[in-house]
Amino acid sequence: MSKGTLAVLINSTSQNWLPARWKTRFEAVCGGRRVALLPDTGLDPAEVHYAAVWKPAPGELAAFPNLRAIFNLGAGVDALMADRSLPDVPLVRVAVPDLTGRMTEYVVLHVLMHHRQELYLRRSQREKRWEPRYQWPASAVTVGVMGLGTLGADAAVVLRRLGFRVAGWSRNPRAVEGVECFHGTPQIDAFLRVTDILVCLLPLTPETHGILNRDVFAKLNRNSPLGAPVLINAGRGGLQNEADILACLDDGTLGAASLDVFVQEPLPQDSRFWTHPKLVLTPHNAADTDAEAISAYVAEQIAQFEAGRALENVVDRARGY
Ligand code: NAP
Ligand code: GLV
Secondary structure, eight states: OOOOEEEEEEOOOSGGGOHHHHHHHHHHHTTTOOEEESSOTTOOGGGEEEEEEESOOTTSGGGOTTOOEEEESSSOOHHHHTOTTOOSSOEEOOOOHHHHHHHHHHHHHHHHHHHTTHHHHHHHHHTTOOOOOOOOOGGGOEEEEEOOSHHHHHHHHHHHHTTOEEEEEESSOOOOTTEEEEETGGGHHHHHHTOSEEEEOOOOOTTTTTOBSHHHHHTSOTTOTTSSOEEEEOSOGGGBOHHHHHHHHHHTSSSEEEESOOSSSSOOTTOGGGGOTTEEEOOSOTTOOOHHHHHHHHHHHHHHHHTTOOOSSBOOTTTTO
């Protein structure tokens, strides 16, 4: 009996997402299963049992009548949630140590960059100025992590280990050792009040859309040892009100920001973010999905599923993440 095809559907032009490379990796780990790169005019849609996808266009997955599971090749499923015709089969997201470790690297890099005054020190170097400013210890700074899930909880633990005070905010009550945990709308103000560096690792859902706005920034610790609070967003661009971020950087409500994600990607050439002196930006590469690690993760899950065991990291469609 045929094993059922794994269809690979990738809508991205960046180097990490070269579709041919993903196909080769899937073929190496899928034990003889046919792997079809879409679009494939010779493919019978009925033979597709599994789909591994990154940003498929709405409607693309509805073409497969015998689909058994969808594997999103990233942690965030907001692009899939927007597809009203998404087949009603389990949707699995990425939650693996490889991706988690990459995001924690990004968070630590950017928290330390702002804490250790790197924007000021690089400017001093360019201007040949030997003028060190007082350096606070990590223990004087509170990093507030919005989203205490797979990624946020790991970053919080590593930041604690570096000596920062760490607070976290989630939807439901969470416990992370050494982290002051807050949850839900009633506790968000208390979370923001203690926060000097706000790290956002929330999923984009109808509830979190636009949550990074002036109201929130104005509630951050106004007596921050950094001078003014700092924003780091590596969640999704839709979480942020970009006009508010620019205005708050300009008027000092925010002292600086690191952004990895944007409402429109690639970031348009005329965006003020490119040249803003208080902003550090990266092109949505805080935590790449590694073809080797993630193809193995998907192949292992398919094997488990076909052996009658449960899939892991299945998205709760009602919550949207
Ligand atoms: P996750 O394990 O699902 O965790 C999500 C966290 O957000 C949970 O703690 C959840 O609360 C919290 N949350 C969700 N809705 C909330 C709400 N309305 N109010 C308060 N808290 C809320 O997700 P993850 O694996 O950590 O990934 C987080 C996001 O990172 C992804 O969705 C994706 O958008 C982004 N990401 C970006 C990159 C990049 O390269 N920039 C890479 C990977 C992922 P509960 O714990 O109570 O459920
Ligand atoms: C990347 O943005 C991801 O969601 O994994």
